[in-house]
Amino acid sequence: MLDPGHGGKDAGTWPRHSTTYPEKTLVLDIAKQIGQILVARNVRVIMTRTSDVYPSLEQRSVMADRSGADLFVSIHVNSAPRNRSASGVEAHIYSQATSTSSRAAQCIVAALKRSGIETRGIRRSDFHVLREHSRPAVLMECGFLTNPQDAAALDNGAYRAKLAAAIAEGITNFLAR
Ligand SMILES: [Zn+2]
Structure with a gap:
């Protein structure tokens, strides 16, 4: 299950002059590309949203439970207004995450x-x-x-495609084991 963050009334982060589109649009693009790559590899993909709508956090978690998915991957972009030098991609798992979640994060980070x-x-x-x-x-x-x-990288479609390919690769490797 892929979960593009935010959507609809909730634009997510969008510092002024940073990117052409807000977080909700960038992450939908990245998540859709991940989904396309996985579907081409015969992975069954469910998305929490495929358009500019806002499922609540509760709805997303209910969708996750009902899906019985092997893995739930939420896609976001970050913002650190007090530390503009902060850069790079982070994988987050729950503070009490299972070893399965931990292994999935390791697979994705390794692919990145x-x-x-x-x-x-x-x-x-x-x-x-x-x-x-x-x-x-x-x-x-x-x-x-x-x-x-x-921000410049994320504003570039080719970079978003590269990011999506790497995350899809990590998910594929996780599912293969
Ligand atoms: Zn977000």
Whole structure:
């Protein structure tokens, strides 16, 4: 299950002059591309949203439980207004994550590293969509819109495609084992 963050009334982060589109649009594009790659590899993909609508966090977690998915991956981009030098991709798992979630995050981070994308590794967090359902789960923060280099990269369709390919590769490797 792929979960593009935010949507509809909730634009997500969008520091001024950072990118052409807000977080909700960037992450939908990345998630859809991940989904297309996985479907081409015969992975069954369910999305929490495929358009500019806002499922609540509760709805997303209910969808995750009902899906019985092998893995739930939420896609976001980050912002650190007080530290504009912060850059790179982070994988978040729940503070009390299972070893399965941990392994999924490791697979995704390894694939990002192989494709030369800067990563800040795996963090443990208390996000709703990691905590409030039973499926293995990872939340990707795909770079910082407050960092000029990350924002320029995320504004570029070719970079978003590269990011999506790497995340899809990591998910594929996780599912294969
Ligand atoms: Zn977000």
